[in-house]
Every structure is written in structure tokens, then in C-alpha cells.
Amino acid sequence: MHNYFTEDALLLMRHEIARAGGNEVFFIGRTNVDGIVCETETIARGSKVAVPAIITRAAGGDVVIHNHPSSELTPSDADMDIASVCGNQGIGFSIIDNNATRCYQVVSPHTEKKGEQLSLEEIGRTFATDGMMAHLKGYEQRDEQLRMALAVAEAFNRDGVVLVEAGTGTGKSLAYLAPAILWAVRNNQRVVVSTNTINLQEQLIKKDLPFLARHSAVEFKTALVKGRSNYACLRKLEQAKAEPSLFPDESSQELTTIIEWSHSSQDGCRSDLGFTPHFSVWEELCCEADQCSRSRCSHFNRCFFYRARRDSSSARVLVVNHALLLSDIVLRKETGYDATAILPPFSRLIFDEGHHLEDVATSHLSLIISRGGILKQLHRLVPQKLARAGLLTIISAAIARGLPESQEGLYAELSGLLEIHLMPKALDLCQVTEQTMDWLALSVEHDSAGPPGRERKLRITTEVERRPFWQECHQRLHTLADALNDYTSAMRGLLRRCKDLPEKLQEKLTDQLLDTGGIEGRLQSMADALLFFTTEADGYCRWIETRSGNRGVQARLCAAPLDISSQLKETVFDKLKTIIVTSATLTVGGEFGYLKRRTGFGLLPAERLNELQLASPFDYSRQVFVAVPEEMPEPTAPGYREALEAHILTAVSTSRGGAFILFTSYDLLNKVFTALAPLLAGIGLKALKQGDIGRHELLAQFRREGNAVLFGTDSFWEGVDVKGEALRLVIIARLPFQVPTEPVQQARAEKIKADGGDPFRDFSVPQAVIKFRQGFGRLIRSRDDRGAVLILDRRVLNKSYGRTFLRSLPDTEIMRGDSAGIFARMEQFFGKT
Ligand code: SF4
Known part of the structure; x- marks a missing residue:
């Protein structure tokens, strides 16, 4: 049997046949690269009448499987008719017994799937003013978006890797999704799209993919894949109910609520609970791979996690987060690349918010x-x-x-x-x-x-x-x-x-x-x-x-x-066929060198790697006023904090709030906030501080207030999207260098030095530039946004590396000079409508 099916596939079929009371069940089996069925989808129970519909859902390389309850595996005349239809389409046809211990392969699947190439012309038409994208409200054809879509299509066609930096407003998610969907459907393959933030995941699942599903000429299924620990384990819930003494007394109320909820929840996901359970309680109730007996579990039929997994196995586009993707890849080193690890097998990956690759990979290998x-x-x-x-x-x-x-x-x-x-x-x-x-x-x-x-x-x-x-x-x-x-x-x-x-x-x-x-x-x-x-x-x-x-x-x-580049190359880049890495900030000073060095893309043969840098379509010279006051002391010089406070106060008075003040340390943030909050209140501006309430609520309040001043560190430098008037000023208090004494930072710098490099130039500066660009990017989120960016770290002017920071910003004039002159110009800028 193992020449035809993986153990996972056999277990699932056995289970489904038992569920059908031993009657006939039809499955579509998806094969791995060796032609072995590694996943099955249950299509119909009962009669061969449904077979034509089944065949339309299968593609070349798949196998239609059904059981003979009699245990006699010889194909009937009806079976032979179906087998011949399947055979003509490269679809295999197999008969198994009810215990899935014997198999009669009537027709073998056509395993050498030749990729159907994407037509660049067709992609071009998709993004034309009268093409599919024209259904988007206010759609304008953008050269950058089309160029990205074509580069993505080519990467699918030639099994390539492409790094695409796409400035804010390019419409990059549609630029990669449109060709990815065509490829996935036409070649019956999966494409995995990985993101770092929930915001982007929601945009893909709730907005972009439904739009494409409505207007695209092809039909496709998508799934948001969540990690196991997001799902409640029915076995553990039952055990908790029977043995509540396994839990501390203070958890009993929460436990009862979760048990009740599990009876009515549709998907059993933590996000479906009306409250956030204590970590220690949920941890005892959630699915975990090492405490799950899978198909032997008496709850397997209803199991929330396995239901979601069965559902996602037939999806062509899987949306995941970076953490789940990396866990899958780490596990894949053991399970192999053609089996189901956490995700079903896949060979095409889109890694959005790609500037996080090194950090995410590091944390998963730590x-x-x-x-x-x-x-x-x-x-x-x-x-x-x-x-x-x-x-x-x-x-x-x-x-x-x-x-x-x-x-x-x-x-x-x-x-x-x-x-x-x-x-x-x-x-x-x-x-x-x-x-x-x-x-x-x-x-x-x-x-x-x-x-x-x-x-x-x-x-x-x-x-x-x-x-x-x-x-x-x-x-x-x-x-x-x-x-x-x-x-x-x-x-x-x-x-x-x-x-x-x-x-x-x-x-x-x-x-x-x-x-x-x-x-x-x-x-x-x-x-x-x-x-x-x-x-x-x-x-x-x-x-x-x-x-x-x-x-x-x-x-x-x-x-x-210290260095994840070769591990990423061996475990990801060499194993997958197509990889698209994209973000608004992949380059430093216009070059991809830093990303390529740190993450291993530079180890790939040049003919496999393509790079594309696309500017934002926004008119930064008109939309943004950028300034660096020359008289600010350097951050380590005496008087810096006092000067910082004075400049922030004047700037936010000029903009009448609507400001993000971005810090690199909580310590400085707290001191400045404590000094300024009462003064801001005195001029009618609401001061908000990261950490006082949840991030989501803080942002909601910021948007509501309209003239608030938000003091934030790390998580506000990126992944925050405040469109329109509410955010009209971004102040960068200090260049975002990582703390050099952080162990990993220090050890990496030493390694670069030992390898003959310059740790500051090759590592610290590029790392800080990417974050600096992210911080800058918070301001302009649409063509109608206007605002100012004030950089209160004069090192961008008087240090040699400062040019790398300024060169990495979008094309716009940067005013430098005395503070009085800068604030006068800022006043004029905000005075214009
Ligand atoms: S199959 Fe595994 S995860 Fe699902 S209920 Fe059973 S033990 Fe829990």
C-alpha cells in the first residue's frame, strides 16, 4: 500500500470509510512528487452517479479512489468506464478495500505534471484599464504594479526567485496574487502566501482574495491556515471536564466557559472565544502535536483542527503567518518536503513583509x-x-x-x-x-x-x-x-x-x-x-x-x-521552486545586498535570482515636508533630551497633534512622555503612550481623537496604517540602531569582523536604515495623505553613514537648518490646504 499512499492518507480514508458505515466513499487523492497519494479529499459517499462531478474537481496527477465494500477489488464495467475517462485526463483510478490495506490500481496517475506557463499578455490584460482590476473602486493602471505582476509571473514560469521592493501604494498584494492564482489553478498546485502581521493577513483574506474570487475567470479555493495551538482540543476539554482538579481553582470559571463555548463554536479557534483566556489555561486545552493520537482519537471526526486541515488541503492559495511557515519548514527537515508537516506539501511561496525574514528565521532556530x-x-x-x-x-x-x-x-x-x-x-x-x-x-x-x-x-x-x-x-x-x-x-x-x-x-x-x-x-x-x-x-x-x-x-x-543564510538556502530556497519576497523596505541605499547577504539569497546562482525595485506612485515631493534641525545635540550629548522635548512640543503645536513620536527605547519614551503629557493637555492635545492600553485600542483611540500625540517604540515603527488626517506628523526621535550590547547583535558584529567585514557598515547601519524607512513610511498611506516628518537625530547630517539613511528615503526635498526656520516652513506647509 505504501507504494501508492502515505500513512496519513490511508488513515484518513480508513476513517472516512468507517464514518460512512463501510459503504462506498469516493476520494480525490493528491500526489506528491513521487506519485504517491499524500492527501485525500472526501468527495462523495454512495453512488457512482456522482463520479462525473468528481472528475471535474480532479486534475492531471490526482487519483480518484473508492472502496469496494465487498473487499473484491476487481473493477466492474462501470469502474472501467470511469477509469478510461480518468486515464484520458492523466487522472489515476484506484480501488481499495474497506480497511485500506489492499489496492487495485486500475490507471496510474500522470505524475509528470508539466507546468502550464503563464501568459504575460494575459497578466497584462488583467491589469489594463478595462481588465479585471478595473472592477476595483478608483482603479488606476500603475506601471509599477504591472511590472511586479509580470516579474512574479516570470518567477512562476521559470521556477525563479524574485526580490521585489514595492513602495507604499504599488498595490503589491494584487500584483502577486493575480498571477499566483492563475498558476495554482492551471497547474493544480498550492501557493503559500506568508505575512508577518495580522493586518496584512486580514487584508488578503477579507479583501483581496474575495475580490479576485468575484472577478477572476478561474475558480479557486483559499484558506487561512492557523497553527495547532489556535484550536481547542476536544479530547483535552473532555478530560478537563472529567478531571477539573488538573486545573487550579482560579481557572474553573474560565474552564467552564470554554467547555460550553466548544459545543457551539463553528471553528474551535481561540479568536472565536468572546474573551482572551489566560495563557496557562488555554495552553492546557489547545491542540498539540505531541499529545494527539490523530485518527485514533475518538474525537477525530469532529476535531476542530483536523477539520480545518482537511478543508485547507484542497485550497490552492494558503495564507499563513511567518511563524507558522517557519515552524513548518523546521519540521519539514524531518518529515520531508513532499509530506504534510504543518502545511500540506507546496513548492511555491510568496513571502510578504519580507524584511522580517532574518529575524523570524533566527527566532525559530533558537x-x-x-x-x-x-x-x-x-x-x-x-x-x-x-x-x-x-x-x-x-x-x-x-x-x-x-x-x-x-x-x-x-x-x-x-x-x-x-x-x-x-x-x-x-x-x-x-x-x-x-x-x-x-x-x-x-x-x-x-x-x-x-x-x-x-x-x-x-x-x-x-x-x-x-x-x-x-x-x-x-x-x-x-x-x-x-x-x-x-x-x-x-x-x-x-x-x-x-x-x-x-x-x-x-x-x-x-x-x-x-x-x-x-x-x-x-x-x-x-x-x-x-x-x-x-x-x-x-x-x-x-x-x-x-x-x-x-x-x-x-x-x-x-x-x-549567528548566520541563518546557509540554513535558509538548504531548507527553503533549494527545496522550493518559486519564491517571491516582497516588502516596501528590502533595499538599503537602493541595493538588495544587505538582504541577500543576511538571508542567503546571495548564495543562489545568479540566473535563478531576479531583483526589482519599484518606487511608490505617491508624489512625496508634494505630499511630505521633511526636515532635520541642525541645532539638535547628538543623542549622547548633554542637553539632548531637553532639546528633544522642546522640538516635539513645538512640532505638535504646529501640526495641532495628529502625531506619532517614534522612540528606540522605553526609557527615553517614558521620560519625555512624563515631561510633555501635562503640557500637551494644556494645549488641548491628548497624549497617548504605548503600553498604557492594548495596541489595537491605542490606535483606535488615536484615530478617534484626531489630534492625539502617540508616543511609541518598536511596534509603531511598522505595520501601522493610519490613513488620512489623523496622522499628519511623524517625529523620529533617534536613528533606530539596535542596542549594540544585545548578545545576538554583538556576536553577529564580531562574526562579521572576524570574516573580514565592517560590522557597523555591513550590519548595524543597513538594519537601522530599514527600520528608519519603515518609520518614515507610516506617514503617507494614500495619494491624498499630506504631512511632515521631523528627524531629531542630527547624525543623519554630520556622520558619513547619515547619507545612507537619507538616500534611502523617497524622492523629496529634505530641509536642514535652524529650528526657527524649519518650524516657520512647517507652519506654512500645514497652513496650505
Ligand atoms: S484529534 Fe488530536 S487535536 Fe483533535 S481532539 Fe483528538 S487529540 Fe485533540
Whole structure:
């Protein structure tokens, strides 16, 4: 059978046939590159009458499959008729028995799918003034948009990679979606579109894709794919209902509400809940790969996650976020590229908001070990509070009650393992964990300078490794890793022996054994990660960070790769056929060099890579007033903060609010906000500060007020879209350089230097320029927007690298001079209608 089907596909068919009471079921099987059916879609139950409709939904390379309830697999005359229709279209036709253990392949699928090339002429017509896009309200043909669509089409036609920087207002999402959809439908392939922000995801799903579905000549299906942990797990909900003592008392109200909601929820997604559940509660109730028995689960039919997954397997356009995409790619290294990892197999990818690629890939290839992370797993096995239940306590009690006397030997072995070893040792292990991590936290606190209460980070350098601290740290972490290893080995022993329990008892303990298995895997990964942390891992930056909170100082161990370029090339660029990377900010000083160096695109053969830089269609010279006051002190010079406050106050008075003030540190933001908020209130302007309320609500309030002044850091430099009058002034307080002492930043800079480069020029400046461009880009979001950008960091004028920042801005005049002159011009600018 495995010559024809993957195990996943077989499980699904078995399940569907059982669901149909053993009657006839028709499936369309999608094949992987080897012609093996890796996914199935259930199309019809019952009769062959539906077959013509089924065939219209299949494409060359697919397989129409059905079962013969009689177990006699010889094709009937009707089967042969269908097989011949399928064969003529390159569609395979197979018959299986009800258990999906035998297969009669009547016609094999045509596996060599030759890509149907996209016609550039057709793409051109799509974007013509009388083409499909003309259905958009206020559509204007834009050369930049058409050029992008053609470049995307070519990348599909020649299995290429294209980097497209498309300035704000280009209409880039339609420029890539239109050719992507044509390709996906005509070649019966999937295209994955990945975004960084929910805003863009919503725009694609709620606006762009429905528009294309309404007006395009082809029919296609799209799906928004969310990670497993977004869905409630029905098995866990049932278990929670039966064993509420697994949860702390304070969670009981939330638990009851979620259980009730799950009966009526359409999709079982956290976003469908009317409130945001506590992280710790949802974490215990959501789907997780290592605690799911898939088709063996009694809830599989109704399972929210698998329903969504079955639904998305037939979609041609899948919208995901970067985090999910990267998790899929990391998993794909193990499962292979032609199987379902998190996403179904795909070979064409559009990566929007592509300037995040290095950061997202880094975080997915990093590891973090925390005190709380280890303790949480151990407490699920044996709870801290006696009144609560733990998995091992439940297993132990069930075995004591349910194992017959005839299995006395097995009972002695299992109860010994549980009561003498695993249960008491879980508490010992908690203690070792607490002692180790608390010692680490205090040592790092003492070791580093600065006031207490701040977050501290100690990078493990060769210098640190020579200190007595590291010798002790090394030894303590090894002791903890050894204890975890011993413990997981005993857990594996328990799980192995539990397979000898009577079937009924095993069935009763299915959930607990499954969850215990999942925890064993997690504890083992933590033990491996601890050992990894203590070794001098080439190409990784390791650090210990501490943070003070309600529970005292907590430590985390972290490790991140320094260079992800070759990993991305091997695991993504070399495996996929078409890759489109796009954003409004991919270049620095008009060049793609930084992106190519940092993310590995530069390692691709030149003939596979295409670059395209498209300017924004907005008229920046008319729409924006940009100025840099020369008399501002440099950010590190005395008097900078006072000057900053004075300039902000004058600027926002001139614009009558409607301003974003973009900072690079909370510390400076807080000080300036505290000084200015009362003064702003005095002139009738509402001051808003990031962190005071949620980001969404803050933005809503900013839009509502019309003359508010919003003080923000990181998350307001990008991904925020305030069109129109509400935002008419952006103030950049300081060039957005990353903190050079951040461990990864520092280690990457050292590596660049060791490789012969200039870390400041090749890394720090380009990184800051991209963020600077994003910050600048907040202002003008449409052709009708007007406003001013005030740069209060004079280094753009008097440092040699300053030119790179200014050259990266759209074409517009930049006024430099004394502040009085600048504010006078600004007054005039805002005075014009
Ligand atoms: S199939 Fe997996 S995720 Fe779905 S309800 Fe069962 S255990 Fe939970």
C-alpha cells in the first residue's frame, strides 16, 4: 500500500470509510512528487452517479479512489468506464478495500505534471484599464504594479526567485496574487502566501482574495491556515471536564466557559472565544502535536483542527503567518518536503513583509530554557498542591484499582516505577531545577552592573567561560540535564510497560498516557538543550537573561544562530521552486545586498535570482515636508533630551497633534512622555503612550481623537496604517540602531569582523536604515495623505553613514537648518490646504 499512499492518507480514508458505515466513499487523492497519494479529499459517499462531478474537481496527477465494500477489488464495467475517462485526463483510478490495506490500481496517475506557463499578455490584460482590476473602486493602471505582476509571473514560469521592493501604494498584494492564482489553478498546485502581521493577513483574506474570487475567470479555493495551538482540543476539554482538579481553582470559571463555548463554536479557534483566556489555561486545552493520537482519537471526526486541515488541503492559495511557515519548514527537515508537516506539501511561496525574514528565521532556530518551562511539565505529572490531580497520580490510582491480581508482577513493577521512582523524583527534580535556575539568576544579577530590577543579559563569551562562575554553571547545568535524562528514561520505561496493561485499562488511560508521552518528549528536549547550552556551539550565540518580577528574579538560557543564510538556502530556497519576497523596505541605499547577504539569497546562482525595485506612485515631493534641525545635540550629548522635548512640543503645536513620536527605547519614551503629557493637555492635545492600553485600542483611540500625540517604540515603527488626517506628523526621535550590547547583535558584529567585514557598515547601519524607512513610511498611506516628518537625530547630517539613511528615503526635498526656520516652513506647509 505504501507504494501508492502515505500513512496519513490511508488513515484518513480508513476513517472516512468507517464514518460512512463501510459503504462506498469516493476520494480525490493528491500526489506528491513521487506519485504517491499524500492527501485525500472526501468527495462523495454512495453512488457512482456522482463520479462525473468528481472528475471535474480532479486534475492531471490526482487519483480518484473508492472502496469496494465487498473487499473484491476487481473493477466492474462501470469502474472501467470511469477509469478510461480518468486515464484520458492523466487522472489515476484506484480501488481499495474497506480497511485500506489492499489496492487495485486500475490507471496510474500522470505524475509528470508539466507546468502550464503563464501568459504575460494575459497578466497584462488583467491589469489594463478595462481588465479585471478595473472592477476595483478608483482603479488606476500603475506601471509599477504591472511590472511586479509580470516579474512574479516570470518567477512562476521559470521556477525563479524574485526580490521585489514595492513602495507604499504599488498595490503589491494584487500584483502577486493575480498571477499566483492563475498558476495554482492551471497547474493544480498550492501557493503559500506568508505575512508577518495580522493586518496584512486580514487584508488578503477579507479583501483581496474575495475580490479576485468575484472577478477572476478561474475558480479557486483559499484558506487561512492557523497553527495547532489556535484550536481547542476536544479530547483535552473532555478530560478537563472529567478531571477539573488538573486545573487550579482560579481557572474553573474560565474552564467552564470554554467547555460550553466548544459545543457551539463553528471553528474551535481561540479568536472565536468572546474573551482572551489566560495563557496557562488555554495552553492546557489547545491542540498539540505531541499529545494527539490523530485518527485514533475518538474525537477525530469532529476535531476542530483536523477539520480545518482537511478543508485547507484542497485550497490552492494558503495564507499563513511567518511563524507558522517557519515552524513548518523546521519540521519539514524531518518529515520531508513532499509530506504534510504543518502545511500540506507546496513548492511555491510568496513571502510578504519580507524584511522580517532574518529575524523570524533566527527566532525559530533558537532555543530558550526557563525555570517555569521545566517546572510546568513536572507539575503536570505530579502537582504541587495535594488537592490537585497529576497525570502520574491518576495513572497510579487507575492501575491500583484496575489491574487484576493475575498480573501481580506487572503491578509490582509499575507501582515501583511510579511510587518509588517517578512520583517522588518529580518533586526532587523540581527542587534541582529551582536551585539551579535560582542560583543562575542570582549569579547573573550580581555579576552584571546596573540598577537592580532591569532585565540583564550575560553573553557566554570565551572570557566568561574562563570565570569560576562558568565552571560552576557548567557543572550545575550538567547535573540538571543528567537528572532530566534519568527521569525521562524512567518515563519511557513506564510507558513501555503500560503497553502490557489489559486493553480495557489502557483504553481508560489513553489520554493520560498520551499526555505523559508528550511531556516525556518535552523534558527530553530540555535536557538536550541544557547540554547544548554548555557546549561551545560553533555558530551560535548563547546568553543567560534575568528578569525581576512578582516571583523574584527569573533566569532563562537562550541560544540563537549567528548566520541563518546557509540554513535558509538548504531548507527553503533549494527545496522550493518559486519564491517571491516582497516588502516596501528590502533595499538599503537602493541595493538588495544587505538582504541577500543576511538571508542567503546571495548564495543562489545568479540566473535563478531576479531583483526589482519599484518606487511608490505617491508624489512625496508634494505630499511630505521633511526636515532635520541642525541645532539638535547628538543623542549622547548633554542637553539632548531637553532639546528633544522642546522640538516635539513645538512640532505638535504646529501640526495641532495628529502625531506619532517614534522612540528606540522605553526609557527615553517614558521620560519625555512624563515631561510633555501635562503640557500637551494644556494645549488641548491628548497624549497617548504605548503600553498604557492594548495596541489595537491605542490606535483606535488615536484615530478617534484626531489630534492625539502617540508616543511609541518598536511596534509603531511598522505595520501601522493610519490613513488620512489623523496622522499628519511623524517625529523620529533617534536613528533606530539596535542596542549594540544585545548578545545576538554583538556576536553577529564580531562574526562579521572576524570574516573580514565592517560590522557597523555591513550590519548595524543597513538594519537601522530599514527600520528608519519603515518609520518614515507610516506617514503617507494614500495619494491624498499630506504631512511632515521631523528627524531629531542630527547624525543623519554630520556622520558619513547619515547619507545612507537619507538616500534611502523617497524622492523629496529634505530641509536642514535652524529650528526657527524649519518650524516657520512647517507652519506654512500645514497652513496650505
Ligand atoms: S484529534 Fe488530536 S487535536 Fe483533535 S481532539 Fe483528538 S487529540 Fe485533540
